[in-house]
Amino acid sequence: MSNKVLPLLMMPEGKEGKVSRINADRGLLRRLIEMGFTENVSVKIIRSVKGSLIVGVNGCRYILSKDIAMKIMVTFW
Amino acid sequence: MTNNSIRVALAGNPNVGKTTIFNALTGAKQHVGNWPGVTVEKKTGSKKYNGYEIQFxxxxxxxxxxxxxxxxxxxxxxxVEEKPDVVVHIVDATNLERNLYLTTQLMELGARIVIALNMSDLAENRGDKIDTKKMEKFLEIPVVKTVATKGIGIDQLLDTVIKEAKKGPHHEHMIGYGDDIEEKINQMENILEGDITLSKKYPSRWLSVKLLEGDDEALKKIEGSPVLDQVKNILxxxxxxxxxxxxxxxxxxxxxxxxxxxxSRHDEKxxxxxMIDxxxxxxxFGIPIFFALMWAAFELTFTFSVPFMDILDSAFAWLAGALADNVKPDWFGSLLGDGIVGGVGFVLVFIPPIFILFLLLAILxxxxxxxxxxxxxxxxxxxxGLHGRSFVPMLMGFGCNVPAIMATRTIEDKNDRLTTILVNPFMSCGARLPVYVLFAGAFFGRQAGTVIFSIYVLGIVAAILTAKLLRSTLLxxxxxxxxxxxxxxxxxTAKAATIHMWQRGSMYLKKAGTVILLGAIMIWTLATFPWGVEYGSEDSYAGKLGKVLEPLVAPLGFDWRIAVALLFGFVAKEIVIGALGVLYGLGEDAEEANISDSVEADPKIFALNSLGLMVFTLLYMPCIATVGIIKKETGSWKWMLFAIAYGIILAWTAAFLIFQVGSGLGYD
Structure with missing residues (x-):
C-alpha cells in the first residue's frame, strides 16, 4: 500500500499520519513549531466537522483554522 | 536572596495548571494588577514558609x-531584568516535548530553575512513566512532581525552591547549536562583553542567541551601546x-x-x-448542548439567588427607612437612607445573582x-467573517467587558481584533444582570430564568450580526x-472555582463602594434640590432633567425616572438599578416592604416596557470603563464614538420595536 501526502484538512477523522512539510510563512511556521508541529511528528484527527478540526499532537489537542490545516502536509497510509 | 526573602517567578505554557499552582502556593494572599505600561494581568502573592518570606x-x-x-x-x-531568585517552570507531564521547548529557552536566560512536573497523575494514569531522576540529570534542573489540583507536591516544591535560592545566581546553558552557529555566538559574546553595563544586565549568551535570531526587542536593548556597530557587522x-x-x-x-x-512514549489513543468531546x-448536538448549558446556568442563577436577594432587599429597605426616619437633620437622614442605602444597597441586593453566575461560569x-x-x-x-477563537473573548464579556476586550490582544490580525472588540459590549456583563433579575423577576414569574437567558442570547445575536455587518463593509x-x-x-475544584468567582465578583463590591456610591449621592442630590421640593418629584432637578429627556424615550414606553437612570447608567451599568433605588426611595410613608416592590408598584412600569428596558440596557452605549478600554485598545477616537453611537441607535430601535409592536398586538 502506498503512502499518501495530503493536507491535514483532507485527513479523515480518526486517522493518524506524520507531518511531512509545512507550507507556511516564517511567523506561522514558528508558531506551529512551538506548538509541536515539527517534521515527522505524528498527528491524529480527533474531530473533523465540516472543516473545523481538532488535532492531536504529542498528547495535546488543538483547534486549527481551515487555512492552516491546508498548509500542513501529512503522510498517512 | 536577601534576609530570608525569596523572589520566585512562575513560568510555563498556557493550560498547564500554572494558576492552580499559584493558588496552591499563595492561598488567598494575592494581588491582581497590570504589568507596567501594558494591559496584561499581573498576579503577585506571597507565602511564609519555614521562616522564609517567599514572593511569587x-x-x-x-x-x-x-x-x-x-x-x-x-x-x-x-x-532577565528583575532576576528572580528562582523560576518555577510548570511543565505539563502529559506533554513533555512542547513544554521542554520553553525549558530550553528559560535555561538560556541564566535563571535558576525548578521544574514542577504538574499533572503527573494524569500522565501516570495514561500509562506514561517519567523518570524524574534522569530528567534532573539531563537537564541539570531539580524536578518536583506535583498534582496541583490536589495540593500534592506543593511542600516539596517550596523546599526545593528554598534550597535552590540559597545557591545564588547561576548561568548555564544546555543547547549546542552546531559549530557554525556556536562560532558566531562566541564572537557575539566577546563583543557584548566589551560593554560592561550591558553584560552585567543581560546574560550575554542569551542576548547573542536572540540577536542572531533577528529578535527586534533584543536589538533595542543594545541601542546606544558602544558595541552596537560591531554587533551590526556580525549580523x-x-x-x-x-x-x-x-x-x-x-x-x-x-x-x-x-x-x-x-x-516512556505514549500513543495517540x-x-x-x-470521549467527552x-x-x-x-x-x-454541539450547539444545542451549548445553549442548553447556558440556559441552565441562568435558570440556576435566578432560582438560587431569589431567597438571598429577598433577605438583602428587606434588610436594606428596613435600614433605609430607619435612617430616613430617625437620623436628624431630616436631609441627612434622607441622604443616608434614600441616597446611599437606597442606591448602593439596592445594587448590593443583586450581588447574589452576580456571584452565582460567576461561579457557574468559573465551573464551565x-x-x-x-x-x-x-x-x-x-x-x-x-x-x-471571524474564527471560533473570537468567541472566547466574547464569552469572557459575560463577566466584564473590560478584561474581555483586553483578551483580544491574542488576536494578531488587526481587522479581526477590531471586530471582536467592537462587538464585545453586546455580551452582557455582570453589571447589567441586576436590571434583568429585577424586572424579569417582577413581571415574568416562572419564566424569569428563560427571559434572562433570552436577553443574553439576544446579546450574542446582536454581536454576531454586528460582526457580519462590519466584516462585509468597514472591516x-x-x-x-x-x-x-x-x-x-x-x-x-471548589477552591479554584471560588477563587475565580471571587476575583471577578469582588470588583462589583469595590465598585459599589466607589463609583456607585458617588452616582447614588449625585442622583440623591438631584432628587432633593432645589430645596423644599418633594423628594424625587418632577419638580426636583432630577425630575426636570428627566422631563427634558422623556420625549426621547417616550416612544419606548419609558418615563422620566427611567430616562435619568439610563443616563447615569453610562457611568456604570449598575447605576441604572441604583438610580431607580434612589428615585423610588422609601420615604417616611413607604407602604412597600422593600425597594423592588416599590419599583414594581409604579403603574408606569409593566411587563412590555420592562422588557424594552432590559433590551435597551443590554444594547445601549457601553459604560465609561468599556468606552475607555475601546479607545485605548483601538487607539482611535473614531471607533470609540462608533461604539457609542451604534449601541444607542441599536438599543433605541430594538426597544422601540418591542414597545410599539407589542402594544399594537395588545400586550402590556
Missing part, C-alpha cells in the same frame, strides 16, 4: 520566549531567518534526545477527554468546556489563520 509573580503563560507577542516579552524581560554576515529556523530545530533535536530516555463537539471555564465553544462556534463564526478581509489549544476536561 505569575508570569503570562507562553509557549516560547520570542519577541513576537507581548506576553512572551513580559515573561522574559521579567526574568550583516548571516541570514537571521535561517538561523532562527536552525536554532528551533536544534532545540527540538535536544528534546528528542532527552524525552525518550526519561519518559482516545482519551477520556476525547464526541458528545460536546458533536456535529449536530475551569472544566475546559468554554474552550470547546470556540470549536462549536467555529463554523458559524467563519460565516460571519473587510478574510480572518487570519488561528491555532488554539484545547485543554483536557478536568473536574473543577
Amino acid at each position: 509573580v505569575d508570569l503570562p503563560g507562553t509557549y516560547s520566549l520570542t519577541a513576537y507577542s507581548i506576553d512572551e516579552v513580559i515573561a522574559r524581560d521579567y526574568i 550583516s554576515t548571516i541570514n537571521k531567518e535561517e538561523y532562527e529556523a536552525v536554532m528551533a530545530d536544534k532545540r527540538y533535536e535536544a528534546i528528542d534526545v532527552i524525552v525518550p530516555q526519561v519518559a 482516545m482519551t477520556a477527554s476525547d 464526541r458528545v460536546f463537539t458533536h456535529k449536530y 471555564e475551569d472544566s475546559g468546556y468554554l474552550a470547546r465553544a470556540a470549536f462549536i462556534m467555529d463554523r458559524l463564526m467563519t460565516k460571519i 473587510k478581509g478574510d480572518p487570519a489563520p488561528f491555532i488554539m489549544e484545547l485543554p483536557p476536561y478536568r473536574v473543577p
